[in-house]
Amino acid sequence: MERLTPVEQKAPGAWQIGTVTRVKQETPRVKSFRIELPMWMEHLPGQHYDVRLTAPDGYQAQRSYSIASSPLDEREVELTIDRLEDGEVSPYFHDVVVEGDQVELRGPFASYFVWRGESPVLLIGGGSGVVPLMCMLRHRRRTMPELAMALVYSVRSGEDVIFADELGEETILTFTREPPAGWNGHTGRIDSELIGSAGLSDAGVFVCGTNGFVESAVELVLAEGVNPRQVRTERFGPSS
Amino acid sequence: MSDFISRGFARRRRAPDDASDRLPPGQYYEPGFPVLTAGPTPHVAPEDWGMRVDGMVRNELEWTWDEFHALPFEEVPCDIHCVTKWSKLGTSFRGVSVDVLLADADPQGGYATAYSYGGYTTNLPLPDLTGGKAWVVTEHEGNPLPREHGGPARLLVPHLYFWKSAKWVAGLRVMDHDEPGFWEQNGYHMRGDPWKEERYWND
Numbered sequence: 001m002e003r004l005t006p007v008e009q010k011a012p013g014a015w016q017i018g019t020v021t022r023v024k025q026e027t028p029r030v031k032s033f034r035i036e037l038p039m040w041m042e043h044l045p046g047q048h049y050d051v052r053l054t055a056p057d058g059y060q061a062q063r064s065y066s067i068a069s070s071p072l073d074e075r076e077v078e079l080t081i082d083r084l085e086d087g088e089v090s091p092y093f094h095d096v097v098v099e100g101d102q103v104e105l106r107g108p109f110a111s112y113f114v115w116r117g118e119s120p121v122l123l124i125g126g127g128s129g130v131v132p133l134m135c136m137l138r139h140r141r142r143t144m145p146e147l148a149m150a151l152v153y154s155v156r157s158g159e160d161v162i163f164a165d166e167l168g169e170e171t172i173l174t175f176t177r178e179p180p181a182g183w184n185g186h187t188g189r190i191d192s193e194l195i196g197s198a199g200l201s202d203a204g205v206f207v208c209g210t211n212g213f214v215e216s217a218v219e220l221v222l223a224e225g226v227n228p229r230q231v232r233t234e235r236f237g238p239s240s
Numbered sequence: 241m242s243d244f245i246s247r248g249f250a251r252r253r254r255a256p257d258d259a260s261d262r263l264p265p266g267q268y269y270e271p272g273f274p275v276l277t278a279g280p281t282p283h284v285a286p287e288d289w290g291m292r293v294d295g296m297v298r299n300e301l302e303w304t305w306d307e308f309h310a311l312p313f314e315e316v317p318c319d320i321h322c323v324t325k326w327s328k329l330g331t332s333f334r335g336v337s338v339d340v341l342l343a344d345a346d347p348q349g350g351y352a353t354a355y356s357y358g359g360y361t362t363n364l365p366l367p368d369l370t371g372g373k374a375w376v377v378t379e380h381e382g383n384p385l386p387r388e389h390g391g392p393a394r395l396l397v398p399h400l401y402f403w404k405s406a407k408w409v410a411g412l413r414v415m416d417h418d419e420p421g422f423w424e425q426n427g428y429h430m431r432g433d434p435w436k437e438e439r440y441w442n443d
Binding site: 102 | 244245246247248249250251252253265266268272274275276277278279280281282324325358359388422423426427428440
């Protein structure tokens with residue numbers, strides 16, 4: 001990890017008030033929010049924004065959300081947010097925020113789990129772990145579509161596929177619980193056969209999902225002989 | 241601070257009453273212990289683990305697992321604060337104070353880089369590592385430190401954001417200058433005091 005050369009990156013700006021310009025229901029528990037920013041700054045695919053909510057009594061809550069949109073979409077970012085039942089910020093976005101609302105945010109942040117044009121590259125996502133990977137996929141489609149990039153994407157059931165209408169032939173889907181009717185592709189958890197069929201075993205690898213998902217996917221990738229230093233991970237709850 | 245109010249937002253999550261003044265700004269109460277690691281989880285068996293103190297010291301030192309366990313252990317009750325916004329309150333670890341590890345080494349510089357199995361690094365000024373503020377721990381809440389949380393041994397610096405508490409710690413390199421470590425090169429603050437909300441560059 002320490003061999004990665006940090007690139008010049010402008011220090012992220014201050015808190016700013018963005019305006020929600022579009023809300024899209026991606027799945028029953030996932031929505032995407034397009035937010036126009038007065039102090040927009042180009043991000044690296046894989047980075048996140050911090051969001052801060054303030055109640056009338058002064059109480060504040062902050063969370064980080066990965067950016068789903070390409071940095072070619074100037075002056076706006078898309079945050080794709082999974083609704084966590086016991087959460088505080090994601091239920092607010094899902095239940096309250098509508099187009100035209102203002103939200104306070106700051107970013108972009110963190111420059112390790114980012115794609116800078118390396119190729120070939122293998123992306124492995126579980127559930128809403130696909131969000132930063134979709135940013136990489138979208139950016140590659142619009143800049144260097146010739147670069148080899150594969151996405152292995154694990155979801156529970158047919159209704160849980162985020163960005164379903166944008167997944168192309170670079171994507172290998174697997175359904176762990178209920179595949180859609182008539183599905184004749186992969187089912188069950190990610191295994192070595194599925195990793196192998198992505199055909200990029202010596203590539204740089206990005207893995208994002210719950211800690212359990214990431215641990216098992218990384219073990220499979222390392223078993224294929226990939227250098228651990230080429231494997232970057234981003235993990236989220238449930239907490240252990 | 242701006243006077244912006246989020247339309248229709250009200251608090252949903254509460255820390256226990258006795259704990260709310262222990263939450264630094266921007267943090268929320270988390271009863272669990274989330275795992276955040278930027279790469280694969282290293283496998284380090286206790287018999288292969290060693291702890292070094294090197295760099296600008298009069299005496300470089302190294303302990304095996306067994307030698308380390310002959311040092312004086314302390315119980316460390318503490319709150320921990322992750323820069324990703326969660327805080328875990330009232331937890332405890334067990335390990336050896338960094339004061340003990342540095343005493344015979346005789347540091348000649350004012351800074352250190354903690355380095356880990358797997359390649360992780362993080363930088364700290366020595367005053368943040370000494371004076372009873374930092375430990376190398378091998379137990380969490382009475383059990384061996386789990387691998388996903390840095391087992392067999394991690395650095396513990398609870399008064400700074402938790403990325404400073406390097407998992408799978410292998411050594412402390414004393415230096416005469418403050419050199420950014422892994423996250424510090426990738427957008428995060430050089431010091432990381434949660435009470436000053438030093439999360440990112442320029443905070």
